[in-house]
Amino acid sequence: MTDYRRLRVALLGAGAVGSQVAALLLRHADELADRAGATLELVGIAVRDLDATRDVELPRELLTTDPEPLLVGSDIVIELMGGIEPARTNLLQAINAGADVVTANKALLATHGPEIFDAADQVGAQVYYEAAAAGAIPIIRPLRDSLAGDRVQRIMGIVNGTTNYILDRMDAEGAEFADVLAQAQALGFAEADPTADVEGYDAAQKAAILASLAFHTTVPLDKVHREGITAIDKDMIDAARHAGYVIKLLAVCERLPGDDDTGESISVRVYPALVDRAHPLASVHGANNAVFVQAEAAGDLMFYGAGAGGVQTASAVLGDVVSAARRHIAGGKGVGESTRANLAVAPIGRVTTRYQITLEVDDRPGVLATVAGILSDGHVSIATVEQTVIEPAPGSPVTPADAPAAASAPAIPMARLVIGTHRAREQHLSDTVARLAESDVVERVVSVLRVEGD
Amino acid sequence: MTDYRRLRVALLGAGAVGSQVAALLLRHADELADRAGATLELVGIAVRDLDATRDVELPRELLTTDPEPLLVGSDIVIELMGGIEPARTNLLQAINAGADVVTANKALLATHGPEIFDAADQVGAQVYYEAAAAGAIPIIRPLRDSLAGDRVQRIMGIVNGTTNYILDRMDAEGAEFADVLAQAQALGFAEADPTADVEGYDAAQKAAILASLAFHTTVPLDKVHREGITAIDKDMIDAARHAGYVIKLLAVCERLPGDDDTGESISVRVYPALVDRAHPLASVHGANNAVFVQAEAAGDLMFYGAGAGGVQTASAVLGDVVSAARRHIAGGKGVGESTRANLAVAPIGRVTTRYQITLEVDDRPGVLATVAGILSDGHVSIATVEQTVIEPAPGSPVTPADAPAAASAPAIPMARLVIGTHRAREQHLSDTVARLAESDVVERVVSVLRVEGD
Known part of the structure; x- marks a missing residue:
């Protein structure tokens, strides 16, 4: 085995995604070292409750309820706690202590993204967040890097698995919203409190992140127009089918042309919409996600896969960890855009x-x-x-x-x-x-x- | 306008893709500078014939038939000449002179990839080739970075637009191969000499590149099993439809489990295959491409878009140019894998x-x-x-x-x-x-x- 440099990796949070990340880091340690060019040493896992039941068993000696010591002296800090605080404070502490950070926290990035990216820019740290926009689907690197020389015109995303599962079952079974929601809850596809999903809050956070990347613009969450799917009933689904459509909850991020008075702007919105059954997005079934991108030169692109799930999302997180480690070893600062376009976010009326x-x-x-x-x-x-x-x-x-x-x-x-x-x-x-x-x-x-x- | 550092960009080749790259570099210069954090100054375009007719008109003063002076003193060299020589020699010269390089040359990478990557590693240069595997579809970064912490099990790709167009038209129209090929040639979807496409050579080169990335293994082109589509006739298409299948030319890259005598190996093969009509790949119509990836943790992913076309492919090239520029400005070496897995490529019989x-x-x-x-x-x-x-x-x-x-x-x-x-x-x-x-x-x-x- 090659003798690699050791990098200290700290994990904050061991829920559905975090516990899988920890398990994979330990199980595939040798292979990950070959990929990263560095041994990824998991130095600790900060959790709320040492005795919580987890999807996979984790070595007791790595668990701690105190994240503070992990935030100093780590090379890479992975934040999978979710929520705004203490995630925000911990991430900023880690960045200022010199760590590169990986996060899947869409709520945090959609509300405090600029603060975190600025802090990282100040110290030349890297921020990775592939898992924050569409689970396992690689969409951050394509938007940030692959399409960096193109002009994105529009993104239409199915970015919430729970609502896609519900709408898909309603369409396939002719069932009512409440019945399918109950079924989804029983199967673990929906939370006991489904508000964040069915009212479009989760999709709106992801839309803000995708639009920020695609249009090089800070998109405040309160500028994202949001409607959920609770008003969608069996009759609407049936009528849509009759007319050759399917109803999908879409996150739409669109470039709007300027006119005599105003420059170019963008629109970011989440709502249930009719999609032609021949459109690639219409074939996205179950809890799957897909992001359809229209760019000036590249034309139509689509990215499809699992939008949620512990082990699926862990794949995206580990890809970020390996990327952070490679860059750490190669040297050089984190890469950000030099100048952002800062387009205005237009109201839904436009x-x-x-x-x-x-x-x-x-x-x-x-x-x-x-x-x-x-x-x-x-x-x-x-x-x-x-x-x-x-x-x-x-x-x-x-x-x-x-x-x-x-x-x-x-x-x-x-x-x-x-x-x-x-x-x-x-x-x-x-x-x-x-x-x-x-x-x-x-x-x-x-x-x-x-x-x-x- | 921000006052950026200037980076000297040289372009080798001004065919269908190259002329579009040059045109976009000039037309979107300000926007690209904001994205890259550097002014991308196109210092010259090496062409075979100064007077050739091109898809877009290029400034005469940038054209030259002598690439040599462009290979020294450039920060980024874009190689879009195609073919093995002089592309190989020119790329190596540029790397050794300190440039980062961007190429879309699948034939070159599939045959001399290791030589080029090694040369870049020696001097810490970066090699980008997003456009070499599936045209405008971002697939290199997802495989190299996003899935770096996962284990890819299988890739099934529709990576040649010409053959997909032909098979799709045969399926839709019930037409014979020769008639659709003639039609494709008339429409510009197929070359006058269609051998590279219809015999699967183009797809085999792309399969070698995709498998190298997915399995961290050097895949010599002669280890790729290759069959073309010239034997596919109307009766076979009809019979496939009758049985619920569609015939697609697939590039399959697969991890094979080891047994008592041998370790894990991989298979890389290109052939026409029956695909269930319900599979996402069955819905890839016309000259479009798609790459379906199955990974241990991430599950099923699919990447869809235009696999060819001058302006579409130019999008991928420009994404690489911006990425190279950003890294150039941020400092640090090009990132490669530390250790490659070097799995054996199994013969088709296995x-x-x-x-x-x-x-x-x-x-x-x-x-x-x-x-x-x-x-x-x-x-x-x-x-x-x-x-x-x-x-x-x-x-x-x-x-x-x-x-x-x-x-x-x-x-x-x-x-x-x-x-x-x-x-x-x-x-x-x-x-x-x-x-x-x-x-x-x-x-x-x-x-x-x-x-x-x-």
Whole structure:
């Protein structure tokens, strides 16, 4: 065996990802040394509870509840605690004590990224975070390095496994949101408190990180428009399928052209959207993730894989650890961009996209003309319309439950109107939908969904 | 504008990719400087013919037919000449003169990679080659860095756009190879001499590069098993579709387990194979490329995008140029692996995979038993069998062309036998197929195709 220089590696956190990282560091020590050109000596693992049950057993003598001694004298510090504090303070301490750092902490990077990168720049330290944006999928290096000479136009990412699992099961089984969520919780695909996933908070953090890299711009988390998937029901999924779409929770990061008054800007948003079934993103099933990138020169690229999972994410973390070690041995400072573009993050109202609007309207002459007029007045151009008569539900109050279907005409005949629009500005669209909701002929705005991917 | 340090960039070659690289370096100079932290000054472009017609017009004063002066005093040398010489000599000269180098030359790296990497290691120079393996698709950094802490088990790549275009059109249109090839040549998707593509030479070079990275092993090009697609005809495509498969030219790089006598080894091979239509690789259409990676911890990953094209490939080259510039400014040596695994490259006979064997046999009692016996004797286990009667072709010599179909029983009744096998060793399979070919009951071995992806 080659006699390598030793590098001291400290691990903060031994949850689902951390325990796998520690296990792999120990199990594959010789092979990792050959890859890194250095022996990676795991000097300690800071945990909250020494006696917690873990996915894999870890040597007791490495565990400690006090991270402080690990933060000084380590060459590489891996932060997998999650959350803002004490992760932030510990990372900054490690950087200032001369360590290179690896983190998978998306919440921390999305809120305090600039502070951490600046601290690292000051001392020439390196910050690696491949696992923070899309789990095991290599996306940070492609965006930061491979596409550094190109201009990214748009990213569309399925970056949250839980919501993709839920939407995929709803689509495959025709099941309701609540039932699939319960099933996902039972299988471990969703947390007991699923808010961070189903309300899009997790995806929004990842969107902020991806957009920051792709557009060389600091993206504050509160500038990311965010909608979750709790309003998506079986009917919307069925209607989407009928129209050749699938509903996906997308993180969209887009370059917006400038106009006479303003320069180029970007939009960063997370919402459920209709995606054509022929689009590569439509084939991303289960808890998998994928990031679709459109760049000026490279054209369309897609990166696909496991977006979560302890051992999968550990792969990305270890790739960072080996990279940090190689650079440590080769010498030279951490690499950052010299000058950032600092584009403005535009409000959601400035975005243009296509929409599908589903309405319940009175089924009488002149209604379509009225609806079309409201859209036209609001600068929303209609591409497709499909009108269907709404059959009264069995047991509907207007007809006796046992009456033959042919005799069951409702008292007020109703129709469902599904309108596909051309590209329209979000502000125009939302104003127009508000006017539709107030209109006498519209009974109910059933849903408004963006169409992405064309 | 920030006042950056100047880096001298020389370009060797101004063909489809090189001319786009030059154009983008000039057009996006300010933006690239912000990304790189250095002004990238294009100091000269070495070309064979000053007056050649190019995809984009280049400043005449930068063109020269003498690369020599560009090889000394440049900070970054981009080699896009292609071929072995003078590319090899020029790259080595540039490295020894202190330059970092960027190349897209797969033929050179697949044959002289170790020589070039060693030369760079000696002087601490960097070698970048993102564009050499899969065009615009970022795959080098993911394999070299992101997966450095993982163990790659298998790569299956569609890495040649021309052959994927041809097979995809044959599948979509039910057309014959020669017709689609002519069409591809007319559209510029295939060269006038298509040998390098359709015989799998291009894919074999890329497979050698991918396997070298994935398994940390020098893979000599002559150890790559190579078969092209010229034997694939309409009938094979139709039969594949009927069985739920699509035929793709795959570059397969696989880790083979060791046994009592030998350690772990690898297999690197290029051949047309049957891929299940539900597999992500089956959806890669047209001239696109994709690389599917299976790693021990990360699980399944896929990288998808344009595998060729001047401007697309230029994106990957420029990403390398910016990376080289950033590292140049940050200081430190180029990063290589400390110790390579140097696994043995196993001969094709040691590979195990599934097969689909199509035979024309006499349609009489006992034939299936004979065929099954030959397979069983050869240690090839049958998974599925489908036997169909072969209808004589209209105009077949054994019946008058105008005879009614019902009366047209051929003199010798024939059947088609499609046999799907369980995993078998290639050596057993090829021995068995030879015995089948010699058997009295087998009229013709129509095709033998591997099944990959499960």
